[in-house]
Amino acid sequence: MPYVQSGTYAPGEVPEYAFCESVTAGPKAPWHIRKVATILKLTGGIDSSSLCGKVHPSGPEWGHLGGWDVNVKISEGHLTHTCPGCREAYRKIGELK
DSSP: OOOOOTTSOOTTOOOSEEEEEETTOOTTOOBEEEEOSSSOOTTSOOOSOBTTSSSOOOBTTTTBOOEEEOSSOOOTGGGGGBOHHHHHHHHHTTSOO
């Protein structure tokens, strides 16, 4: 069985929601949250938009460069580094109180 660091996803694990970031994000840019449509896209090519609508899938139909998922499980502590729009939307859908 492969080693899985605490707080990260196991190979093949597909959460309902995941942290993501734009391909243009800098080191201090907040993470975003998206509803995972199919699988985690840790190396790029997300297939759904962030909850705030600022990070989109790549491709000409979107006109955006896209993004990738962050291999960190969503927790209350990590929400402090999340965009306010995504954080509020995530709380409203009841994933974290």
